[in-house]
Amino acid sequence: MNRFDEIAGDYDEDIYPxxxxxxxxxxxxxxxxxxxxxxxxxxxxxxxxxxxxxxxxGFQVTGMDISEGMLQELHKKSDRVKTLVGDMRNGxxxxxxxxxxxxxxxxxxxxxxxxxxxxxxxxxxHLRPGGVLVIETFVPRVHEIVGxxxxxFALEEDFIGYDEYxxxxxxxxxxxxxxxxxxxxxxxxxxxxxxxxxLELMGRLAGLEVAYKWGDWTGEALxxxxxxxxxxxxxx
Numbered sequence: 217m218n219r220f221d222e223i224a225g226d227y228d229e230d231i232y233p234x235x236x237x238x239x240x241x242x243x244x245x246x247x248x249x250x251x252x253x254x255x256x257x258x259x260x261x262x263x264x265x266x267x268x269x270x271x272x273x274g275f276q277v278t279g280m281d282i283s284e285g286m287l288q289e290l291h292k293k294s295d296r297v298k299t300l301v302g303d304m305r306n307g308x309x310x311x312x313x314x315x316x317x318x319x320x321x322x323x324x325x326x327x328x329x330x331x332x333x334x335x336x337x338x339x340x341x342h343l344r345p346g347g348v349l350v351i352e353t354f355v356p357r358v359h360e361i362v363g364x365x366x367x368x369f370a371l372e373e374d375f376i377g378y379d380e381y382x383x384x385x386x387x388x389x390x391x392x393x394x395x396x397x398x399x400x401x402x403x404x405x406x407x408x409x410x411x412x413x414x415l416e417l418m419g420r421l422a423g424l425e426v427a428y429k430w431g432d433w434t435g436e437a438l439x440x441x442x443x444x445x446x447x448x449x450x451x452x
Contacts, residue, residue, distance in 0.1 A: 218282060218283060220281075220282060220283035220285065220286055221283050221284060221285035221286070222285075224263070224283060224285030224286045224288065224289050225285070225289065227262065227263055227286065227289065228263055228265075228289070230403075231265070234265070234320075235265045240265060240266065240269060241269075242432075242433040242434060243266055243319065243433045244266060244269045244270055244273070245433075246433045246434075246435065247266070247270060247315065247317060247350065248270065248273055248275070250315060250348050250350060250448060251275065251314050251315040251348065252314050252315070252346055252347065252348060253314030253315070253344070253347075254274070254275055254276050254314065255275075255276050255278075255311070255312075255313045255314050255315075255344075256270060256275045256276065256277045256278070256313060256314065256315045256316075256317075257277075257278045257279075257280065257309060257313040257315070257316045257317075257339075257342055258270075258277065258278070258279045258280070258316075258317055258318075258319075259280050259304040259307075259316065259317070259318040259322060259335070259339060260280070260281055260282075260304050260318060260320075260322040260325070261279025261280060261281045261286070261287070261290065261297070261299065262281060262283075262286045262290070262320075263286055263289040263290045263293070264279065264289075264290035264293060264294060264297055265320075266317075266319065267279045267290070267297045268290070268293060268294045268296060268297060271294065271296035271297050272294075272296060276298075277296070277297045277298070278297070278298045278299070278300070278309060278311070278313070279297050279298070279299045279300075280299070280300055280301075280302040280304065280307050280309065281299070281301065281302070282301065282302065282303050282304070282307075283301075284301055287299045287301065304318065304322065304326070304335050304338065304339075305326060305331050305334040305335050305338060306334060306338055307338070308338075309342060311342070312342055312343060312344045312347070313342050313343060313344065313347060314343075314344060314346075314347050314348070315347065315348050315349075315350070316339045316342050316343055316347065316348075316349050316350075317349070317350040317351070317352075318335070318339065318349075318350070318351050318352075319350065319351070319352035319353075320352065321352070321353045321354055321407065322351075322352075322353070323335060323336075323351055323353050323410060323415070324353055324354070324407035324408055324409055324410065325405075325407065326408065327387065327406060327407075327408045328408065329386075329408070331408075332408065332410065332418060333418050333421065333422075336349075336351075336415075336418040336419055336421075336422045336424075337421070337422045339422075340419075340422035340423055340424055340449075340451060343424075343451040344451070345451055345452070346450065346451060347450070347451045348427070348448060348449065348450055348451075349419070349424060349448070349449040349450075349451070350446065350447075350448050350449075351415060351419075351446070351447045351449075352444060352445070352446045353409075353410060353415075353444070353445060354409070354443065354444055354445075355412070355442050355443055355444060355445050356381075356388075356409040356410075356411065357369070357379065357443075358381060358383065361381055364380070365380060365381045365382070365383070366378045366379065366380050366381070367379045367381060370392070373395075374394070374395045374396040375392070375393070375394055375395065375396070376392070376393045376395070377390070377391065377392040377393070378390075378391055379391075385408075386408055386409060386410075387406065387407065387408050387409070388406075388407050388409055389404055389405070389406050389407075390404060390405050390406075390407065391403075391404045392404070412429065412438060412445050412447065415445070415447050416429075416447065419447065419449040423451065423452060424449035424450065424451055424452070425449065425450055425452060426447065426448070426449060427448045427449060427450045428446075428447075428448040429445065429446070429447055429448075430445070430446040430448070431443075431444060431445065431446070432444060432446070433446065
């Protein structure tokens with residue numbers, strides 16, 4: 217059992233409210249707008265937070281995930297998404313798609329440069345000519361680092377969160393501490409962060425061209441003040 221299987225049963229509760237309509241709908245609407253056709257592949261589909269609403273709009277959605285537990289949770293909610301167990305770096309679907317997307321920091325869970333390049337190349341292989349690849353992840357907050365290479369992102373009465381940066385190896389460990397139940401519940405995840413220019417280069421190496429660079433799902437431009445980046449590629 218991998219660690220994603222271990223957290224699958226509580227995943228939807230843990231990411232609340234990011235699975236609520238106010239967060240989901242703008243993402244779904246923009247992906248639907250970008251799709252040049254009806255066939256869609258989500259890498260690291262998880263429990264179907266985005267895939268299910270897209271399928272409900274009439275898209276033929278396939279979801280790939282390394283975790284059987286996550287896919288089981290998805291199917292408890294809907295049978296509209298075709299799923300398969302597979303690694304985003306090399307998992308294969310015997311089909312090509314109009315839209316492939318990897319969002320919610322998915323690319324950062326590939327913990328080496330080689331694995332991230334392989335993930336983008338694998339996504340590109342599954343695109344039809346003219347197809348679109350969408351990658352969403354956080355913008356590294358290196359400029360917010362304080363002592364001990366830590367960048368806090370939440371300092372509240374009942375919740376503390378900070379990222380611990382390893383700038384030499386371009387990695388971070390995101391640590392969260394929930395104090396709301398009268399005791400400390402902690403959780404951490406490991407990531408390899410990417411820069412916008414680095415992600416662009418990965419796409420170019422995979423035969424893709426950059427169509428858009430956004431800072432959020434409304435299509436606002438990516439700027440120095442953006443917390444997130446959304447890079448939209450098109451296959452030549």
